[in-house]
Amino acid sequence: MSNLSELLPxxxxxxxxxxxxxxxxxxxxxxxxxxxxxxxAVAETSYSQSVGSETTYAAIGGEYNAIVDIGGxxxxxxxxxxxxxxxxxxxxxxxxxxxxxGTPVLTFDTSQTTEDPVIAYDAASGKVVVACSFNYGExxxxxxxxxxxxxxxxxxxxxxxxGTDVLYLxxxxxSINQKIVIGYCNKSVGNSxxxxxxxxxxxxxxxxxxxxxxxxxxxxxxxxxxxxQGSVFFTFRDGGSSNYPTAIVxxxxxxxxxxxxxxxxxxxxxxxxGAPATYDTSAQKIVVTYTAGSNLEYIQAGTISGxxxxxxxxxxxxxxxxxxYPWPAYNPLSESTxxxxxxxTDNGYGYAKEVTLSGTTFTLGTQFLINNTNDxxxxxxxxxxxxxxxxxxxxxxxxxxxxxxxxxxxxxxxxSADFIGISDAAIADTATGAxxxxxxxxxxxxxxxxxxxxxxxxxxxxxxxxGAYPYNISGGVYNSVSLVVSDNLMSIFFKPDxxxxxxxxxxxxxxxxxxxxxxxxxxxxxxxxxxxxxxAQSGVTPSLVFKTDGTKMYALxxxxxxxxxxxxxxxxVSSASYxxxxxxxxxxxxxxxxxxxxxxxxxxxxxxxxNDSIFQYDLSTPWDVSTGAYASISFNMSATxxxxxxxxxxxxxxILFLADTLNPDKVFKFVxxxxxxITTISxxxxxxxxxxxxxxxxxxxxxDGTKMYVADSENTxxxxxxxxxxxxxSVPAGRALSSTSILLEG
Numbered sequence: 013m014s015n016l017s018e019l020l021p022x023x024x025x026x027x028x029x030x031x032x033x034x035x036x037x038x039x040x041x042x043x044x045x046x047x048x049x050x051x052x053a054v055a056e057t058s059y060s061q062s063v064g065s066e067t068t069y070a071a072i073g074g075e076y077n078a079i080v081d082i083g084g085x086x087x088x089x090x091x092x093x094x095x096x097x098x099x100x101x102x103x104x105x106x107x108x109x110x111x112x113x114g115t116p117v118l119t120f121d122t123s124q125t126t127e128d129p130v131i132a133y134d135a136a137s138g139k140v141v142v143a144c145s146f147n148y149g150e151x152x153x154x155x156x157x158x159x160x161x162x163x164x165x166x167x168x169x170x171x172x173x174x175g176t177d178v179l180y181l182x183x184x185x186x187s188i189n190q191k192i193v194i195g196y197c198n199k200s201v202g203n204s205x206x207x208x209x210x211x212x213x214x215x216x217x218x219x220x221x222x223x224x225x226x227x228x229x230x231x232x233x234x235x236x237x238x239x240x241q242g243s244v245f246f247t248f249r250d251g252g253s254s255n256y257p258t259a260i261v262x263x264x265x266x267x268x269x270x271x272x273x274x275x276x277x278x279x280x281x282x283x284x285x286g287a288p289a290t291y292d293t294s295a296q297k298i299v300v301t302y303t304a305g306s307n308l309e310y311i312q313a314g315t316i317s318g319x320x321x322x323x324x325x326x327x328x329x330x331x332x333x334x335x336x337y338p339w340p341a342y343n344p345l346s347e348s349t350x351x352x353x354x355x356x357t358d359n360g361y362g363y364a365k366e367v368t369l370s371g372t373t374f375t376l377g378t379q380f381l382i383n384n385t386n387d388x389x390x391x392x393x394x395x396x397x398x399x400x401x402x403x404x405x406x407x408x409x410x411x412x413x414x415x416x417x418x419x420x421x422x423x424x425x426x427x428s429a430d431f432i433g434i435s436d437a438a439i440a441d442t443a444t445g446a447x448x449x450x451x452x453x454x455x456x457x458x459x460x461x462x463x464x465x466x467x468x469x470x471x472x473x474x475x476x477x478x479g480a481y482p483y484n485i486s487g488g489v490y491n492s493v494s495l496v497v498s499d500n501l502m503s504i505f506f507k508p509d510x511x512x513x514x515x516x517x518x519x520x521x522x523x524x525x526x527x528x529x530x531x532x533x534x535x536x537x538x539x540x541x542x543x544x545x546x547x548a549q550s551g552v553t554p555s556l557v558f559k560t561d562g563t564k565m566y567a568l569x570x571x572x573x574x575x576x577x578x579x580x581x582x583x584x585v586s587s588a589s590y591x592x593x594x595x596x597x598x599x600x601x602x603x604x605x606x607x608x609x610x611x612x613x614x615x616x617x618x619x620x621x622x623n624d625s626i627f628q629y630d631l632s633t634p635w636d637v638s639t640g641a642y643a644s645i646s647f648n649m650s651a652t653x654x655x656x657x658x659x660x661x662x663x664x665x666x667i668l669f670l671a672d673t674l675n676p677d678k679v680f681k682f683v684x685x686x687x688x689x690i691t692t693i694s695x696x697x698x699x700x701x702x703x704x705x706x707x708x709x710x711x712x713x714x715x716d717g718t719k720m721y722v723a724d725s726e727n728t729x730x731x732x733x734x735x736x737x738x739x740x741x742s743v744p745a746g747r748a749l750s751s752t753s754i755l756l757e758g
Contacts, residue, residue: 027448027449027451027452027453028436028446028447028448028449028452029433029446029447029449030444030445030446030447031043031045031049031050031051031444031445031447032049032050032051032442032443032444033050033051033052033439033440033441033442033443033444033445034046034048034050034051034052034441034442035052035053035441036438036439036440036441037051037052037053037435037438037439037445038435038438039435039436039437039438039456040434040435040454040456040457040458041053041054041434041435041472042054042428042431042433042434042468042472042473042474042745043431043432043433043434043435043447044427044428044430044431044432045430045432046430051432051447052427053472054427054428054430054431054468054470054471054472055427055471055472056424056425056426056428056470056471056472056695056696056697056698057424057425057427058422058423058424058425058651058652058695059345059400059420059422059423059424059425059651060420060422060650060651060652061366061380061420061421061422061650061654062109062419062420063109063380063381063382063417063418063419063420064108064109064110064111064417064418064419065109065110065417066383066384066385066415066416066417067111067112067113067415067416067417068413068414068415069089069102069104069111069113069116069414069415069416070091070093070100070102070116070413070414071413072093072095074091074092074093074094074100074407074413074414075091075092075093075094075389075390075407076091076092076127076128076129076390076407077089077090077091077092077129077390077392077405077406077407077414078090078091078128078129078130078131078392079131079392079393079394079403079405079416080131080132080133080140080394081133081394081395081396081397082103082133082140082159083133083135083397083398084397084398085105085106085107085396085397085398085399086103086104086105086106086159086162086396086398087103087104087106087394087396087403088101088102088103088104088131088133088140088157088159088164089101089102089104089131089405089414089416090119090129090130090131090142090144091129091405091407091414092127092128092129098118098119098120098121099118099119099120099129099142099144100116100117100118100119101116101117101119101131101140101142101157101164101166102114102115102116102117102164103159103161103162103163103164104162104403104416105162106396106398106399106400106401106403106418107399108400108418108420109400109401109418109419109420110418111403111416111417111418112162113162113416114161114162114163114164115162115163117157117163117164117165117166119142119144119155119157119166120142120144120153120155120169127144127145127146127179127180127181128144128145128180128181129142129143129144129181130142130143130144130181130182130183130194131143131183132183132184132185132192133185134156134185134190134192134212135185135187135190136187136190136212137190137212137213137214138159139156139157139158139212139215140156140157140158140159140164141154141155141156141157141183141185141192141210141212141217142154142155142157142166143155143172143181143183143194144181145177145178145179145180145181145196146178152171152172152173152178152181152196153169153170153171153172154169154170154171154172154192154194154210154217154219155167155168155169155170155217156212156214156215156216156217157215158215166215167214167215167216168215168216170216170217170218170219172194172208172210172217172219172222173196173198173206173208173222177199177200178196178197178198178199179196179197179199179203179231180196180197180230180231180232180233180248180286181194181195181196181233182194182195182196182233182234182235182246183195183235184235184236184237184244184245184246185237186237186242186244186264187237187239188239188242188264189242189264189265191209191210191211191264191267192209192210192211192212192217193207193208193209193210193235193244193262193264193269194207194208194210195207195225195233195235195246195248196208196233197229197230197231197233197248198222198224201224202227202228202229203228203229203230203231203251204224204226204227204228204229204230205224205225205226205230205233205246205248205260206222206223206224206225207222207223207225207244207246207262207269207271208220208221208222208223209264209266209267209268209269211267218267219267220266220267220268221267221268223262223268223269223270223271225246225260225262225271226248226250226252226258226260226274227252228250228251228252228253229249229250229251229252230248230249230250230251231248231249231251231255231286232248232249232282232283232284232285232286232287233246233247233248233286234246234247234248234286234287234288234289235247235289236289236290236291236298237291238261238291238296238298238316239291239293240293240296241316241317241318242263242264243261243262243263243316243318243319244261244262244263244264244269245259245260245261245289245291245298245314245316245321246259246260246261246262247259247260247277247286247287247288247289247300247302248260248286248287249281249282249283249284249286250274250276250282253274253276254279254281255281255282256276256277256278256279256280256281256282256304257276257277257278257280257282257287257300257302257304258274258275258276258277258282259274259275259277259287259298259300259314259321259323260272260273260274260275260321261316261318261319261320261321262319263318263319270319271319272318272319272320272321273320275321275322275323277300277302277312277314277323277326278302278304278305278310278312278326280304280305281304281305282302282303282304283302283303283304283307283336284303285302285303285336285337285338285390286302287300287301287302288300288301288302288338288339288340288392289301289314289340290340290341290342290349291342292313292342292349292369293342293344294344294347294369295313295369295370295371296315297313297314297315297369297372298313298314298315298316298321299311299312299313299314299340299342299349299367299369300312300313300314300340301329301338301339301340301351302338303336303338304326307334307336308328309328309329309330309335309336309338309353310326310327310328310329311326311327311329311338311340311351311367311374311376312324312325312326312327313369313371313372313373313374315372323372324371324372324373325372325373327373327374327376329351329353329365329376330353330355330365330379333355333357333379334355334356334357335353335354335355335356335357335363336353336354336356337352337353337354337388337389337390337391337406338351338352338353338391339351339352339353339391339392339393340367340393341393341394341395341402342395343395343401343402343421343423344395345400345401345421345423345425346366346421346422346423347368347423348366348367348368348369348421349366349367349368349369350364350365350366350367350393350402350419350421351364351365351366351367352364352382352391352392352393352404352406353365353391354387354388354389354391354406355379359384359386359387360386360387360388360389361381361383361384361385361386361388362381362382362383362384362385362388362391362404362406362417363379363380363381363382364379364380364382364393364404364419365377365378365379365380366421377654382404382417382419383404383406383408383415383417385408385415386408387408388406388407388408389406389407389408390406390407391404391405391406392404392405392406393405393419399418400420401418401419401420401421402418402419402420402421403416403417403418403419404416404417404418404419422650422651422652422654424652424698426470428468428469428470428472428743429743431468431743431745432447432449432450433447433448433449433450433452433454433756434447434448434454434456434457434745434754434756435447435448435456436448436454436456437456448756449756450746450756450757451756452755452756453749453753453754453755453756454753454754454756455752455753456752457474457752457753457754458751458752459751460476460748460750460751460752460753460754461476461748461751462748462749462750462751463747463748464476464747464748465477465744465746465747465748466744466745466746466747466748466754467742467743467744467745468743468744468745469484469486469487469697470486470697470698471486471696471697473486474745474754475487475737476748477737480716480718480735480736480737481718481736481737482716482717482718482736483662483667483681483713483717483736484697484736484737485669485679485681485697485698485699485720485736486697486699487736487737488679488699488720488734488735488736488737489734489735489737490701490703490704490732490733490734491733491734491735493533493534493535493732493733494534494704494730494731494732494733495513495526495534495535495537495730495731495733496728496729496730497515497517497524497729497730497731498517498520498524498539498729499515499516499517499518499519499520499522499524499729500517500518500519500725500729501515501516501517501709501710501723501724501725501729501730501731502516502517502518502552502553502554502555502556502709502710502723502725503515503516503553503554503555503556503606503658503709503710503723504516504556504710504712504721504723504731505556505557505558505712506532506712506714506721507558507562507583508560508715509531509715510528510531510532510533510714510715511527511528511531512525512526512527512528512540512583513525513526513528513534513537513731514526514556514558514585515723515731516546516553516556516567517725517729518552518553518570518725520545520547521545521546521547521550521551521552521553522543522544522545522546522547523543523544523545523546523556523565523567523585523588524539524543525539525540525541525542525543525584525585525586526538526539526540527540531714532714532715532719533733534721534731534733541586542584542585542586543585543586544565544577544585544586544588546567546575546577546590548590549567549569549575549590549594550567550568550569550573550575551569551570551571552569552570553567553568553569553570554568554569554570554604554605554606554657554658554709555567555568555604555605555606555607555658555710556568557607557608557609558583559609559613559635560611560613561582562579562582562583563578563579563582564576564577564578564579564635565577565578565579565585565588566607566609566637568597568604568605568606568607568618571598572596572597572598572601572602572603572604572620573594573595573596573597573598574594574595574596574597574607574616574618574637574640575590575593575594575637576590576591576593576594576636576637576638577589577590577591578591593636593637593638594637594638595616595629595637595638595640597618597620597627597629597642599642600618600620600623600625600627600642600646601618601619601620601621601622601623601625601627602620602622603620603621603622604618604619604620605619605620605621605656605657605658606618606619606656606657606658606659606670606671606710607619608659608660608661609635610661610665610688611663611664611665612634613631613634613635614630614631614634615628615629615630615631615643615688616628616629616631616637616640617629617659617661617690619649619656619657619658619659619670620656621654621655621656621657623648624648624649624650624653624654624655624656625646625647625648625649625650626646626647626649626656626659626668626690626693627642627645627646628642628643628645628646628690629641629642629643630643645690645691646690647690647691647693649670649680651695652680652695652698653670653672653680654672655672655673656670656671656672657670657671657672657673657708657709657710658670658671658709658710658711658723659671659711660711660712660713661688662713662717663715664687665684665687665688666683666684666687667681667682667683667684667696667717668681668682668683668684668690668693669681669682669711669713669720670682670711671708671709671710671711671722671723672708673707673708673709677700677701677702677705677706677707677708678698678699678700678701678702678708679698679699679701679708679711679720679722680695680697680698681695681696681697681698681699682694682695682696683696699720699734701722701732701734704722704724704730704732705722705723705724705726705730705732706724706726707724707725707726708722708723708724709723709724709725710722710723711723713736717736718735718736719733719734719735719736720733720734720736721733721734722734744757745757
């Protein structure tokens with residue numbers, strides 16, 4: 013970002029300036045500068061997974077298609093019509109999950125039968141490049157397109173290979189050398205693999221000398237680019253190696269390219285859709301999907317070094333399903349890869365699966381429907397920059413249409429790094445108002461400690477790292493204190509004074525009681541001999557809570573039923589006995605994972621990960637679950653949490669914490685504008701605990717909200733202790749001059 017002085021309106025002082033508000037701003041709110049010069053509240057904004065409607069862009073019908081991001085929420089699709097076999101290109105625009113298209117433009121008009129078109133975007137020149145091969149004797153052609161609005165015009169076509177029967181094209185844009193690289197199968201030289209480097213100039217493209225990269229038959233070529241290594245990555249079905257899916261890496265120099273050695277990805281016959289690839293910029297790995305062997309789809313990660321590549325183990329993408337046409341695209345917003353495919357098991361509908369990469373191992377999400385028209389074929393997908401996600405394109409055989417769908421994956425946007433100051437008074441949306449900027453003094457804040465330095469948090473609050481900051485998980489720090497329990501951990505609970513801790517696992521189905529010689533300090537916890545088996549009722553117990561006075565205990569079973577127990581001696585689990593009272597919650601969620609009670613026992617809350625929601629139950633007799641009934645009140649958390657495991661409310665019902673195992677292993681903080689009313693929940697902030705917890709199944713806090721505890725069911729069944737301090741942010745706000753004023757850092 014530029015210096016502040018360069019961003020201020022003309023004539024503004026160094027301490028206060030007027031800005032137009034993007035969204036309503038309250039008084040004393042930290043604000044961030046947007047690219048358009050307006051200001052908005054500093055916030056951590058979460059977006060949920062969503063799928064738009066199927067949109068037809070070629071009703072006459074088409075077949076093979078290729079899609080590319082061209083920036084500014086726009087994309088281009090090249091496709092072959094199935095009536096005259098001509099190649100067309102169309103420009104699309106994404107707005108949320110809505111797609112609009114311009115008019116398809118004829119790209120290659122020929123009497124010959126065309127093969128699969130390929131498309132790339134030359135970012136340096138701002139041009140779209142389309143190439144195609146022909147079956148019956150014509151040369152392979154390439155053309156450069158200029159986009160204007162939702163239309164595209166093309167220059168003259170250029171031969172990139174003088175010869176007959178060039179097939180199986182792949183095209184990659186080398187963003188380092190600003191070159192187009194086309195890989196193809198040369199039928200006149202034994203179907204061997206070739207590549208040629210192209211340079212775009214105006215509305216034309218020129219090519220260097222073709223280079224052979226494989227001497228044997230090289231079919232179904234696909235490709236992508238590794239910008240970190242500056243390497244072009246091609247895959248192909250290698251006829252010289254039993255038709256195994258094979259990869260090779262090249263690097264461009266001038267108008268030529270040199271290649272390393274071929275590497276077999278899997279020793280099984282590759283499928284006829286090739287091995288499409290994408291580049292995971294976060295993990296700095298190639299992600300490849302392909303069919304091999306007995307029509308099984310695989311996903312595999314590759315690591316490039318120069319012109320060499322090595323692969324991790326292949327993982328089956330869709331075990332137990334009959335799927336086809338897998339295609340991956342990396343989404344930098346969610347830092348994950350979306351794989352789209354045809355699910356023949358379900359009428360040939362289009363489906364997608366989000367996968368995340370750690371090392372060379374993938375975590376596979378749950379598949380979801382993206383096109384419910386029969387027979388989705390030739391599936392492709394691309395991330396569209398400037399939009400909220402990706403676009404899926406395919407040929408629907410049952411209606412002979414080309415269709416596209418916008419897809420948003422769950423992600424979070426932070427803008428605290430763009431902090432510019434604090435609003436001097438409330439500003440209505442689109443209105444102009446004063447912002448105290450760096451070097452000025454804001455007197456519209458509260459709760460400051462004189463002389464302390466404060467930092468801007470992701471959620472827009474300001475805090476100091478010098479002391480405890482209750483319920484501030486943005487400043488949560490693991491303080492190297494933990495406790496290993498004796499069972500496969502599922503849930504934990506503290507006595508309100510912190511002198512006892514309770515834990516339950518899924519192997520022994522037993523509640524274990526620990527004594528703490530120092531309240532809420534896990535390093536002082538020891539088993540005190542008190543236990544209670546609840547296997548006769550609950551079996552596997554994902555959640556365990558107590559009445560506030562310790563005379564009742566409640567266990568949520570994996571069968572979606574809450575069981576109630578009485579303790580004849582408060583907080584002594586060995587004195588617990590089953591009350592023969594329970595409440596079934598399966599009608600709301602078949603995978604219930606956590607429960608909590610309102611402080612007076614008149615309401616119970618349950619979360620589950622089938623519907624990713626919290627549900628509320630009324631208890632006509634406080635603390636008696638047998639009198640509970642669903643209140644028809646719920647809150648869907650899928651915008652933030654996709655695998656909720658357990659929840660914790662503070663004693664006043666104004667703050668909710670949630671443990672999530674797939675996001676990855678985060679604790680989420682929500683606020684309730686009306687105490688205990690889950691319909692008033694809004695997301696506040698989060699803390700990534702994956703550095704400690706491999707599977708965060710529960711979260712609890714101490715009485716004053718300055719310590720947090722996370723239960724991990726996979727990493728040696730450990731409870732981790734965190735201090736909720738002030739800022740761990742590196743974005744400075746300034747120094748407190750009084751409890752209500754702060755000198756903003758200049």
